[in-house]
Amino acid sequence: MNSLTPPEHEHSAAITLAAEWLREHPRNRINRPIIPTLRATFGLTITEAIFAVREANMRGQRAA
Template identity: 50%
Template structure:
């Protein structure tokens, strides 16, 4: 029996890398989605996932130092 991760919880390495990059920026690029698509080769959906993930990282960092 194999356990698989549901698609909504799978992230590519590029999405993870983009999220970390974005979370570390003081001033994110505008518009963000095209910048992530160009820099990391993401689709629009993946760019949105990276943005949401980066925001969660920022909230976590703020809450936990």
């Protein structure tokens, strides 16, 4: 049986954690480049860091 990979819209717990961190620390977006910060802090790839930013933005829109 072939191993199934998750769909693109599913992501790792690290992305969710990074998105939550970003929502809790919004000033980090102003003080430094956020993609390199997320990559270094959470061990994300560039694509995963972008997904984390997108998820944080979407959660912010839902909360408003």
